[in-house]
Amino acid sequence: MRTFDYVRPDDVEGAVAAVAGDPEARFLAGGSNLVDHLKLGVARPGALVDVTGLGLDAVEPHDGGLRIGANVRNSDLAAHPVVRQRYPAVARALLAGASGQIRHQATTAGNLLQRTRCVYFQDVTTPCNKREPGSGCSALEGYGRYNAVLGASDACVAVHPSDLAVALAAVDAVVVVRGPGGERRLPVTELHRLPGDRPQHDTVLEHGDLVVAVELPDSPLTRLSTYYKARDRASYAFALVSVAAAVDLDGDTVRDVRVAWGGVAHRPWRATTLEDRLRGQRLTEDTVGAAADAELAAAVTGTDNAYKPAMVRGATIHALTGLARRAGAATTGEVDR
Template sequence: MRPFAYERVSTARSAVAAAGEGTDAMYLGGGTNLVDLMRLGVVAPGTLVDVTRIAGGVEETPGGGLLIGAEVRNGDLAAHPLVRSRYPMLAEAVLSGASGQIRNMATVGGNLLQRTRCSYFQDVTKPCNKRDPGSGCPARAGDHRNLAIFGHSESCVATHPSDMAVALAALDAVVHVEGADGPRSVPMPGLHRLPGDRPDRDTVLGPGDLVTAVEVPPLPFAARSRYRKVRDRASFSFAVVSVAAALEVSGGVVRDCRIALGAVAHVPWRAEAAEAALRGAPATEERFGLAADAELARARPLPLNRFKVPLVRNVMIRVLADLVEVR
């Protein structure tokens, strides 16, 4: 592992300053992904700026939303009473991810910016356009069973691994960023980007940009929401497919909805076509299936992950039906 300088900071501005002065600097949150990638030789920062001591918590915003500090640990986030009561899909998504130990370490900011678990990306002996631009993508002809069915490119078929980000994409979260030019905000969806011909860029953030907080806007009907995750074993495993959904139904008709899918794209995938098909439609399993079909019309599965198409359909129908039944 390349030797690296280490600096611990207590404010976002000082973090950005330290990163600007450091050689090949990266921000360190819980380290659950970054430290592993450094050991694997996938990334080799010359400076680590430890941002875990920057003060931040979970605060209410005017109107009933939440402002979540980027350094809040995943375990604390999922246990927070207001997260559990206002946005159960967010608590469920975080609780479905990783293990108790990892959740105690991982931060909200680091969770958003974690890298794909595509096996070729993590293996420096293999080509990978995300790790080494222009070297090629063995996944397209190789093991892509758990990779993307939406929005992939010739360059990259990787998926974003976060569960939490799927819920945040469904909830129209806004990411607060501190950069060299000061603070700005980036909406979700919109933080993560599709691979195109630059799969080395996971997000729209630039060098030195620091995620400082995530703001979840008020959404009263999200008090009835779900995150359902399908995986290869019952616990401590990345998603094969996941669905985050909130549904507002009155008089048997869907008045509004939010749906996002996980483990199907380079980004947490907001199911806009499904949402459009559902708004104003009867809240029936038949219509839930038609909404899933509307979304899946955009899918371009690869030979080994065609199973994800019916799996997304089935899980989406089940989640939406469960939301109607709990009313």
């Protein structure tokens, strides 16, 4: 058993100072990811700074949208009536993640900041550049069924595990961060990194930066949105691939669209090429498939993960054409079953 200090600050400033002043300190909220890593030996913090008592647990109106406190539990956020009505992709992504027990414990910020479930990252007996920079990537020549197909590098082929992060990327969410230098905001699409030659850094956050909230904008896109997850079993499984989609239609023509993919990259993959191809088009299997092919032109696969491009293409067609049908049913007064 490795010992560590436990600190429970009274305010955000104290929490930030406690971590910023100790290179071995880590923030602790729900602990559903960090505690696992403590048990596995993946994480060895010298101090845990508990942020659950800082009052960051409210969902409030903000500039026409919502401000979600970092400590709002996943189950509470998924059940929130405004989230269910105006941001269905977010609610569906949360309900697709983990189990009910874990959703009751896991927090909004913790979900975004969870680390990869790559089997080699979690096995301290194997080389892993993300865990031990410079040691190598065992997944390159090992078990590769979950490996990234977009944006990977020779240093790391792991994928990001969060369902919520994918949905937030599709609704233009903003992350509010408090650090030693004060508060700043950044689009959720800029929070996570591609691995490059520094795969040990999952995000652009610096040591001592604390996510205090996530802001959802008021947008016509978010109301017609969905999240679709392909996985090995019906629940409590990470995505093989996933799709978050939001669309604003002018009749049957795409006025604007957002699509983000999970399970394909080191970060939630915002499919901007696909979006550009679909604006001004109708959402048919042919138009969505062609746009997805353009986005996937840079995909690199191996024997174990060669299924992923076709799977994410099919999932994207399913998600977007389903939204088109839902919009049509709403227009004609039919019930969308």
